[in-house]
Every structure is written in C-alpha cells, then in structure tokens.
Amino acid sequence: MKKVVSTIVLGCVAMPLLMLSCKHEIPTPPNVVITPSPTPTPTPTPGTPGNNTGGNSTCSADTVYFQNDLFPLINSGCNTSGCHDAVSHADGVDLSSYDKIRGYVSAGDAARSKLYKVLVKSGSERMPLPPLPAFTADQIAKVQKWINQGAKNNACTGGCDTTNITYTAAVQPLMQTYCTGCHNAASPGGGIDLSSYAQVKTYASNGRLLGTISYATGYSPMPKGSKMQDCQITQIRKWIEAGALNN
Numbered sequence: 294m295k296k297v298v299s300t301i302v303l304g305c306v307a308m309p310l311l312m313l314s315c316k317h318e319i320p321t322p323p324n325v326v327i328t329p330s331p332t333p334t335p336t337p338t339p340g341t342p343g344n345n346t347g348g349n350s351t352c353s354a355d356t357v358y359f360q361n362d363l364f365p366l367i368n369s370g371c372n373t374s375g376c377h378d379a380v381s382h383a384d385g386v387d388l389s390s391y392d393k394i395r396g397y398v399s400a401g402d403a404a405r406s407k408l409y410k411v412l413v414k415s416g417s418e419r420m421p422l423p424p425l426p427a428f429t430a431d432q433i434a435k436v437q438k439w440i441n442q443g444a445k446n447n448a449c450t451g452g453c454d455t456t457n458i459t460y461t462a463a464v465q466p467l468m469q470t471y472c473t474g475c476h477n478a479a480s481p482g483g484g485i486d487l488s489s490y491a492q493v494k495t496y497a498s499n500g501r502l503l504g505t506i507s508y509a510t511g512y513s514p515m516p517k518g519s520k521m522q523d524c525q526i527t528q529i530r531k532w533i534e535a536g537a538l539n540n
C-alpha cells in the first residue's frame with residue numbers, strides 16, 4: 294500500500310508542468326460532497342434518475358447524459374483527492390461540478406476540447422495520469438459523444454433494467470463507471486481494487502459492496518460524492534442475492 298501511494302505521489306511531483314497531474318491520497322474525507330454550482334444551471338434537474346424500473350423511461354439510447362453517464366465517470370476518474378476535486382484542483386483544474394467541467398469543453402467539438410484531448414494522449418500526457426488506468430474506449434467514446442451533442446447538463450430517468458442481472462452486462466460496467474477510477478491496482482483507495490470479478494466478489498460476499506453503495510450506517514458512503522441511482526443499487530443487490538456469479 295505505502296509503496297503504491299508513494300509511487301503515485303512521486304509521479305505527481307515529477308511532472309509538475311503537466312496540465313493535469315494526479316495523485317490519490319488515502320484516506321480522503323469519507324464524503325466529498327459534490328455540490329452543483331450555487332448559481333442555477335440552465336438545464337432542468339429531473340426528480341431521481343434511474344428510480345424507474347421500467348416502462349416510461351425518458352432515456353434515449355442515442356444520447357449521453359451528463360448526470361447519468363458523464364459525471365459518475367469524471368467523479369471516479371478525475372474529481373478525486375489529490376487530483377481534480379474542489380480542494381486539490383491539481384494544476385488549477387477543478388472538475389467537481391458541471392460548471393467547472395464545462396470550462397474544459399468546447400461544446401459540439403470534442404476534438405478541440407481539453408477534457409477529451411487529454412484522454413486520448415499517450416504516455417505522461419494522458420489523463421488519468423499513468424500509472425492510473427486510462428479510460429476505456431467505451432468511456433472515451435461517451436465523453437466524445439457528450440461533447441459533440443452539446444455538452445449539456447442533461448439527465449434522464451429510467452433506462453435501468455433490474456431483471457436478468459449479469460456481472461458482465463450490468464455489474465462490471467457500473468464498477469467501471471462509478472468505482473474503478475478510485476479502486477484500481479495502481480491506486481486502490483482504502484487498499485481496495487474493484488477492477489476484476491474476483492475482487493468485486495470478495496466485497497459482494499462480505500457485505501461491504503452493498504453497505505457502501507446504499508450508504509448504510511457503519512460503512513463509508515460510496516462512490517464518494519455522488520450516490521448511485523436506486524435502480525442501479527437494486528441491480529447490484531439482485532446480482533449479490535443471486536450468488537454474485539461470474540456470468
């Protein structure tokens with residue numbers, strides 16, 4: 294643990310000139326609160342995204358939504374202690390809210406947007422800073438699409454199926470969106486790596502996975518700063534109840 298952390302800190306110190314550099318400090322305060330900007334944002338915030346378990350979903354498969362799809366990724370991959378949260382804002386870059394994130398985006402033009410460009414760079418110019426894992430191709434495509442669709446502060450409700458939950462189709466993508474930015478081999482927050490089935494299974498079995506994501510008493514609320522949607526928590530709960538299979 295100690296070794297991993299100091300390696301990351303070193304990496305950070307060694308590259309102070311990078312536009313975005315990063316280290317993960319462990320532990321961080323248990324609940325980094327992401328407050329949407331105090332000034333009203335132009336786009337409406339719907340009730341509770343994802344609470345609808347079927348039927349009248351407002352989610353369009355062709356749209357990438359900031360609140361449902363984008364913010365969880367940035368929250369886990371960038372808005373972290375020592376990196377680009379409101380307190381650390383490494384290299385002056387704060388990615389803790391829509392308004393802040395919007396400052397690194399040229400709406401409609403991903404290719405000219407810093408937020409996108411740093412994801413596809415290589416070596417030490419890439420974000421998240423190596424040895425932190427790169428965004429997956431799918432995650433990069435989401436960022437690109439969201440920007441090209443106008444980088445709106447949008448959200449939808451529904452679009453989360455709670456039947457036939459599998460690890461591959463539901464649980465793993467949720468981990469990749471909400472957790473692995475902080476819980477990976479290079480930076481295992483709290484000593485916990487959630488990037489493989491075996492590791493997720495361990496925390497599914499000992500109750501900590503469900504305890505943390507449901508913000509239950511006695512557990513650190515996870516993800517820090519933005520609770521998963523009820524429907525997504527239900528997906529994970531059902532997967533655990535069915536035996537937390539590698540399916």
Ligand code: HEC
Pocket residue numbers: 318319320321322323368369372373374468471472473474475476482483484485487496501502505506511512513515516517521
């Ligand atoms: C912004 C970074 C961040 C994100 C995102 C995040 N974690 Fe954590 N997590 C941490 C840190 C740091 C710790 C150790 C300190 C603590 O417990 O608060 C931790 C601790 C934990 C623990 C042990 C604490 C306990 O009470 O048992 C579990 C389990 C956990 N995280 C699961 C998750 C899951 C599941 C997700 C995604 C749904 C997630 N985390 C998202 C940073 C994060």
